[in-house]
Amino acid sequence: MNTTFSQGLKAGSSIAIGYFPVALTFGLLAKTTGLSMIEATAMSLIVYAGASQYMALSLIATGVAPWLVVMNTFIVNIRHFLMTASLSEKVEPAPKWMKAIYAFGITDESFSVLSTQKGKITTAFAFGVASIAYGSWVFFTAVGHVIGANLPQFLQNAMSVALYAMFIGLLVPSMKGNRKVVLLAAIGAAIHCVLYYGNLLSTGWSILVATLGSAIFVEIIYVKNNKTVEHWTVQKEADN
């Protein structure tokens, strides 16, 4: 059972590894875009959103109006409404201000780690996962800017898989013996592929649409087949 802060740090350490090359490269790119070390690190420190930060750099480089950068950031992050709504069903009761603090640390990656835990998530555990991931992101942004160089090319290439390997490592154990999980992931992936290769939506929207589409579709199938919500709950509890 994962309950303590230090167990959270441990569970989040694969995120920290995955963030290392991404943050390092962000720091480096920020430098080449003309941001100072303080400006670059401040973005990681107060915004803390990988995809949006990269996007901001490319928009700054092309001289786009700041409010457009903000709009884009919001669109890219709309999917987090869905994730934190889902997470709210899984976290232990805690004072609102405490949840409002660790909510800052909910990224795609920390959401994935938290939501695939068995049973309820304690506040201490959530803080542990969020802290190590956030620490890695901010620290390696600064390092990337300071050293102004990247990892050796072969290592950089290899490490670009880290976050995806983590997502797979989180998904597969839940897939074993659970057809609903397999179906959810497969349909989510399929919808995203169609949207991506068909050039139908930008990434922020397409992840949102794929996720919601799959989650609703599968739920309807299961309810129609009389495998009610209750059945899912009972099965989940049996798994735990």
Added chain:
Amino acid sequence: MGAAYWWMLLGMAIATYVPRMIPLTFLDGKELPPIVSGVLRNIPYAVLGALIFPAVLHIQDNILFGVIGAVTAFALSFIGLDVMFVVIGTIAVLAVYSLF
């Protein structure tokens, strides 16, 4: 960069924080209709599928690179390795692959 940059950061910070904070903080223990609650419980697995594909295939220009990475990660986690070892093992396999 000047003041405009810092205002932009503030705007980005709010645009990022609001979608993370509002649902987690304010859905707090509210009883949702069973169908909504069922859909929300499906989200983690649906989102993992959408986060992995097709992005993992395009981590490098060479699609084979992503395919090898994905297959390795699936295999390592299927045999029951902890997430951390799945990540390190997959990086190691791809590091060897890109050296040759």
